[in-house]
Amino acid sequence: MKQPGDILLISCYELGHQPLGLASPLGFLKAAGYPAAGIDAAAEKIPSSFVSSAKFIGIAVPMHTAMCIGVEISKHIRAINPDAHLCFYGLYASLNADYLLASVADSVIGGEYEQPLLSLVQSFEAGDSVPQRLRTRPHAATPFLKRLSFAVPYRNGLPRLTQYAHLDAEGTTVPAGYVEASRGCLHTCLHCPITPVYKGRFFVVPADVVLADICQMVDMGAQHITFGDPDFLNGPGHTLEIARGLHSAFPKVTFDI
Ligand code: SF4
Structure with a gap:
């Protein structure tokens, strides 16, 4: 998980803003030593080479429009790279967890999502099972509502x-x-x-x-x-x-x- 290209985060739509839904989790991942890439699909193309090489792909869904776009993007991701772990995170991941897990997602993270997302990546790296507090197909979980130890969002590499x-x-x-x-x-x-x-x-x-x-x-x-x-x-x-x-x-x- 610490090789460039292992982790890809994708934002779909954030009301025309440079996406905090990328910058914030990228800050957590970078601080922990993971060289993750972030792509804002609202402003740039998603390189298929990024998708095909990724082991973990996170899709930020802070709002309904983002989730609808994210579901469509995830179908293309599955066609290119069916083995990547596909995680939806953000407000609408929790609200639509049943639908997402039944269709395209391997896991969903709602609430204060950055630390659980980092824990999920760390569990894959260690070869451990998915942390109990995360929701996956076989395992139910509620949104994560605990105070985080925040990292400064990482914006290098995002569109200007x-x-x-x-x-x-x-x-x-x-x-x-x-x-x-x-x-x-x-x-x-x-x-x-x-x-x-x-x-x-x-x-x-x-x-x-x-x-x-x-x-x-x-x-x-x-x-x-x-x-x-x-x-x-x-x-x-x-x-x-x-x-x-x-x-x-x-x-x-x-x-x-
Ligand atoms: S719950 Fe809070 S954020 Fe939502 S509409 Fe009411 S005041 Fe606004």
């Missing part, structure tokens, strides 16, 4: 920010970056896909990790940051600290929530 949604304001267009200061939500609105997964819980991403990610995106050209938290005001003290840190470090960088 200029290929993604920009901010149009006051006659100028500037590149924008996307981060999340928290995941899940304190509220339990019945129409919301977060409720059945997080059940009224939310988890903060440490301020130093979020600010380091913002810093690297400003270095990449971002002049605006979108906070994509389900509810930015779930933890007002936490998010205020990050907003102040952003403004202190980059007074001209704007943000939206």
